[in-house]
Amino acid sequence: MTAPGSTAGNSAASRDKAFVLHPYTNLDVHETQGPMIIERGEGVRVFDDGGKDYIEGMASLWCVSLGWGEERLVQAATKQMRQLSSYHIFGHKSHEPGIDLAERLIGLAPVPMSKVFFANSGSEANDTAIKLIWYYNNALGRPEKKKILSRQRAYHGVTVATASLTGLPNNHRDFDLPIARIIHGDCPHHYRNALEGESEEAFATRLAEQLEALILAEGPDTIAAMFAEPIMGAGGVVVPPATYFAKIQPVLKKYDILLVADEVICGFGRTGSFWGSQTMGMQPDILTCAKQLSSGYLPISAVMVSDAVYRACVDESRKIGTFGHGYTYSAHPVAAAVALETLKIYEERDIVGHVRAVAPAFQNRLKALAEHPLVGEARGTGLIGAVELVADKATKAPFDPVGRAGALVNGLSQENGLIVRAMGDSIALCPPLVISEAEIHETFDRLTKALDAAVPVLR
Ligand code: PLP
16 A cells, blocks of 8 residues: 555655545545555455555445456447447437447336436436426426425535535535525434434334425425435435335325435445335336446446426427437447446346345344444445444444544554445445355454454544
């Protein structure tokens, strides 16, 4: 690993500090600390520039489902590069990789969907969904029905509109966000937000009642849609309470509010069903996905829309002319070919079956950490989970300042050869879906060592 603070003249680390503006990084700390340089990957592991191996407990950023070095994806990209390395689908043009992928996704959708729009990232997919929703309501002659509901601690991206949907303070502070017409409702986190003694079901009932009260206060005719991750990821891996979506969906239906399932993390087997919507009982009108769509090998995302949404957009386009939205790389043929091959591999290797087979080991080890002296809650489903570190288990009091304990365990995990992600004081795990049971045990052995090492520092 590159020595922190290394300034060796022309080293990669010093050139990094000289030239790279890092996303989601403390820029001030980075100027002295410098980067950790990852050189290669193999299976569920990555290796730094000193040759040290790490289990990638986050599958990079919740995306490398098939692990590193999947030769079939290399071949799919190479073949498509040779045949048609780049092309667009604007103005009635098309190509087979894009067509095949759209057809495949519609076939896999958790509820009947009509069309697929392609973009390059989760943020772009969600940004597109917002624009489609506004376009749809203009088509229906409802110019006032434009507000979008999101939730505290939601993560939907970083564009101006999707960072506004994101319900995390750092995504708004000093970026002059959120924009108008975005409303953040309650976070469905039972451990933090339920009343003393309130069951999951009673909490879900209360959340649905509070959602209805919010809609009535804002005016139902002004609210167009609600975005929801089936399980919140970057907000700290929040699994909603039992019956949550069963209770909030009728409220949305009652006021003709569309539901957008943000499947950017949960899609493609992560939760033990093909879609998080299936695990959580969501029936979305629009579904966005990215990341594991291509096993993170190339940037590609998709927005699936119901026929009702699509038809209204066609009506609007009939009025206006061209549907004025699209990215240069929408349905990029090489990214589409890699995504198609990824979906084929998921089917051939029964990736959902594999997740179901190994998830009990993952969840048992995760939930056992609830007994650790630093852990207030261990939560998760399928192959995603988090432990929340607390200063006092009895009162659930957080560490002060929030984030210090998370950063410490993050660093200690790395020392122990495990990459995790600290979100505040929640430590997330979201390994490649191909992880074996033995690798799951190795992951938790390393995390437990890190937690144990943190005890004397924090207590
Ligand atoms: N939606 C969810 C649920 C995500 O977790 C993310 C990224 O982590 C996004 C959207 C944004 O995706 P991207 O970083 O590809 O723009």
